[in-house]
Amino acid sequence: MSYFDMASAAPLHPVARQALAAALDEGWADPARLYREGRRARLLLDASREAAAELAGCRPDELVFTPSGTRALHSAVAGAMTGRRRTGRHLALSAVEHSAVLHAAEPYDVTSVGVDRTGRVAAADFAAALRPDTALACLQSANHEVGTVQPVAEVADVCRASGVPLLVDAAQSLAWGPVDGPWSLLAASAHKWGGPSGVGLLAVRKGVRYAPQEPADERESGRSPGFENLPAIVAAAASLRAVRAEADAEAARLSELVALIRSRVPHLVPDTEVVGHDRLRLPHLVTFSCLYVDGEALLTALDRAGFSVSSGSSCTSSTLTPSHVLKAMGVLSEGNVRVSLPPGTAREEVERFLDVLPGVVAQVREHVTVSTGAPAGAPQTAAGPGTGGEAEELAELVVDSLGKRCPIPVIDLAREIGRVPVGGLVTVLSDDEAARLDIPVWCEMRAQEYVGERPAPRGTAYVVRRRV
């Protein structure tokens, strides 16, 4: 059994377990009380805050503990936006932020800064998005789905020059080191580094205007109400220290294993795209997508083969839309697999994964092709409306993939395109959200020409010109 989904949640670090067990005895009382059990709890809380602040790169009085990374991000966005409400309601963020940031940003006037095909923002684009009424900018330290590291220090400089505070979502990177640059707010989550669940960090640098939006109490400087989750906080701080002590060596080791996956997968598995930056990336995370593969079926098959991985494919989300990160990058979303290695992952486990993967993908492809059956759309010869002058001279094939979910529309397209001559058009009718992302990417991977999309009576018509 190999658990390769560190980016979702890490198994508890042994140091976290020890610290938790000790703190259950010593730290269950209310740290606000004056009696000995309370004073003991207060000492543990203070010591944990000092340790976590040092590792996060801030002062202890700038850091509070929250119930999760998600709540830290929610509080940070609301608190910073309200603290600067006189400046305006504009918020600039990268298009690939975690959904917790996107949800918290919903009430505001948001500019989403695009990313390149590796998932990385350009500091210049961020600078261009800042306005006189920008109250806050948000940028993750590294992306949670593809591992690309963002130019946070550069963007922090840009923001500082404009007087805009920068919130950094450091959930994926804090285990590896502190965040560089003059950031203003920072959020993270203990269960991503091997700490227990139930603990997030929120740092707000002195001088940043901040107005907590939840009903406050006297706990955590009025920034995180409710009884402190103290034993877990103690375990979180202790394990962050332990993880950091091993970080450099472990990063070097895992980064090599990730490089192995990045280089081998495209050769081992045909029609596969490895995504994310190949150098500016987290040490332990790699993501790739496989054409003609149902993501959920692939996850299930890999689970059966003993590997726990994650996916940004549309069929693995409750909304049936592909990951907004893959969408923003403009990369293939079908058959998507994210591998994130926990510290200590052995090279043999990764080798075994690479041994097993080709067969598993082939089997899932086989299954999806068999269950799809006969060609979905009947060939037609009528010229499609609105496809330009050239279309009139050529046969146009309309493929009806309505009602079919990813990856079927792309499979239909791949199967049918051979039926038109080079230069001819294929129109795929689809009401699946993933088709909008995956058909253009398929064209690029296959050196076909993506002409464009237009609304259809049902769903959308995606027009492709055969080039090879």
Added chain:
Amino acid sequence: MSYFDMASAAPLHPVARQALAAALDEGWADPARLYREGRRARLLLDASREAAAELAGCRPDELVFTPSGTRALHSAVAGAMTGRRRTGRHLALSAVEHSAVLHAAEPYDVTSVGVDRTGRVAAADFAAALRPDTALACLQSANHEVGTVQPVAEVADVCRASGVPLLVDAAQSLAWGPVDGPWSLLAASAHKWGGPSGVGLLAVRKGVRYAPQEPADERESGRSPGFENLPAIVAAAASLRAVRAEADAEAARLSELVALIRSRVPHLVPDTEVVGHDRLRLPHLVTFSCLYVDGEALLTALDRAGFSVSSGSSCTSSTLTPSHVLKAMGVLSEGNVRVSLPPGTAREEVERFLDVLPGVVAQVREHVTVSTGAPAGAPQTAAGPGTGGEAEELAELVVDSLGKRCPIPVIDLAREIGRVPVGGLVTVLSDDEAARLDIPVWCEMRAQEYVGERPAPRGTAYVVRRRV
């Protein structure tokens, strides 16, 4: 060492510890994931929800886990008020609710329903507070400071008849049993029953209009965002079941010990008032106040003697105001002590407490009297303005207690009143918030007449007529 502050936080129940240890191995993964570690976590989450729902008296799909009881209350108030915003912005609550409810209610139009001297609301008063624009009513099942049990079932009936949902804060009582009556929403906190910190419960009955106000994600039915604190949730549910199995026997046993304290303290310690209802009360909690005693000094002295207790005295709060609960009840707040016994408390511990208490109070009184020194106010003979016709014939003594904190103003009054003849007036000048509550109560305890208060150039003038 005796920990007598169960109402703040309970030491971890052995069953909670076992369940937590097991769940740290089995339940650290993301329950939203499809691989085996995720499915295992999902099973644990579902089983915990079923157990907790059964013990709370609701359906599993009506119950979500929150990071704390405080956050459950905050979410409940905001969600219910917003869900019924078309009805209005009026909220009816008892004057003795937990501060988490009062904080969450701040944005709304609040009617505070008064309580009697035992801290209990009358259902008729609650009924009278409901209006056509009342969106929500809030009532605790039992008071956290004095242990008085509220007529929740009766108030729930009244609310149902008016079509107003009732939110019950069951934090103090859920360990002892489910809440009776047709309540609509319910909140509780695991660390109050011996579960770990970091877990609250929020139940929202089907059919109750509810609109979550935080940025939502897909977790906990969109009602509690962020990664579930799963090992702690498992421990919370397991320990609630364990605590309930012992509840009846333990309630009978502790209730006797509390009855012992209630009956003995007034005889053992002169000038003491036991507060709260003597029968309609939590089994394990008793509160009393001691005249002429500094609450913080008393807590410190009891801690030194090996007893951890809590206090609602003004000097133990960061705002230097007495507990709003004692204020609403109109009972003495100085020298206030809350004793709440954990399950398993031995009779000998309570006997030892009763042995130690008189000496500790006497010592604190001695210290406060010595440090106060000479009489604070010089006797004066000028008739006080605005004290009515009779005053003209009598000497009036003005006692200057400005700048002195509770319990000094009351001590000054007690010391000086003998200097005026029976029928004469004493005016105490004080800028301490506790004086407003404690001077009238002192008059009642001492059979003196409290004439009233009036603004003074600094602070407030409290006028007392000597009757004995």
